Amino acid sequence: MRNRNEIQIRDPFVLPVPEEGVYYLYGTTDRNAWSGPGTGFDVYRSSDLERWEGPFPAFRPEEGFWANENFWAPEVHVWRGRYYMFASFKAEGQRRGTQILSAADPLGPFRPVTDRPLTPPDWECLDGTLYADRQGNPWIVFCREWLQVTDGEMYAMRLTEDLTEQAGEPFKLFSATEAPWVRSTTYEMPGREAVYGYVTDGPFLFSTAEGELWMLWSSHGDEGYAMGIAKSASGEIQGPWIQEEEPFFRRDGGHGMLFADLNGQLTLALHCPNRTPDERPIFYPVRAEGETLMLSEEAYRTISYSGG
Template sequence: MPHRADIRIRDPFVLAEETDRYYYLYGTTDGNVWSGPATGFDVYRSRDLEHWEGPYPAFRPKAGFWADRHFWAPEVYRYEGRYYMFASFKSEEKRRGTQVLAADGPLGPFEPLAGEPVTPRDWECLDGTLHIERDGTPWIVFCHEWLQVKDGRMAAMPLTRDLREAAGEPVVLFRASEAPWTVAGQDGTVYVTDGPYLHRLSSGELLMLWSSMSRHGYAIGIARSESGTALGPWTHDPEPLLPEDGGHGMLFRAFGGELMLAMHAPNGQPDERAVFCRIEEGDGTLKALRSR
């Protein structure tokens, strides 16, 4: 049974499944993260967030699947009785996009709901996350990638209730350079948007965790929706929640009731590991208490 420190993983996502009291850990698990043919996604499960059973093959592409590389950042949600995976894929012929897959259980196997991503065909997109509005409408929040637009954008789009396709046009929520804590890379014009995850505070305020580069490295910042919906408008906290060498965060509730942040750190390969950090909510914001 591997220990957390033994598992190389980027973009970790934890599903705390109440039905069997297991934590399920998904993420970018291919060894060749950036190039070459992709294998799929693995999943691990644990009772204590330290010792993990697996890996189990959550997704393996069947013959004819449109993508062959960059299988990134799977997120899994229990929604209307089934389990849905939002994940990014790419091929030489088609732009990167977020596709929705489904399974009857958290171990999979996950199968695509449709033959193509739900994100716009002509956009380079990644890191789609599911957000359910208070009226029950499902939305995807995702990144319009800096590789195409330089100043990375965060966007949102409504989905059909069955999550099979878009139910409206994409709306740009903000650009990475609008946050006061982000810094430009490469030639001074490139700003990264990565890893959105939406969380509603007990006060009702809607926050978004997202990642970019800070002056200390890969980081997680907080944006706030003035309307309390995915459409915002969004404002940015002046300083990141976690400022250095780790990111692509999400929040989950441990079985003991604690609010936990999952992220990967450090950011450099091949040393990426899942890091779990206890989060305290207070004074209208989130505070990281300790790492595990």
């Protein structure tokens, strides 16, 4: 067993399984996710969000798997009675993309449902997530990376029922700079010119109690890596998407998602702080207040102290 604060993980995604009385925790678990060969993804299991069994190997690439680096941000969704993992991968000389894997059990093993990502092959894409519209049709919502387009973009694309093919063309939901809180960032690599731009990361879609469609997503703000909320004015994936003026989570942490804990409490999962190797999974209750979600100032103080 491991305590939560002993688990190094980025982009945490929690899958509650009420019939088992447990949570499964997935995320980017390679020690350094930006360099070196990709190992795979681990999963942890807990009944209280604090003490975790594992890690268990949820995914390990088999011989012939196309990608060998940047194994990022796995999410696991239940779809038509099976567990589907959406995760980002890259290989030397090939664009980064989101691929879908499946398993009969939350622990895996997860195996690809196609031999290549479903995101456009000539785009640098990442952080795909599953969304089911009001008619029950599946969509992938994903980011087109700022390193390719400077002003990062968010896209949606309809999928076939079995999640193996695209059922429509990708269409743009918004760009990073449409959110007033977003600030530029710079990426530097040895021997290369620094790259400047605006990040889109980690979309997570959810419906409010009033039936509105909202999205959590991450970028950089005044206090570092942060998360904002976008709202669909139509209530449909097509939008138009309206950005909140201020970030929902503003300080040195992000790539979050929401889940209902086993007592029904709406809970935010994110990694914090944003620096490697110190990132840890953080869970905080959130509440609806007016037209937005709120995180308490006490939570911010705790995050600030625990993040060092």
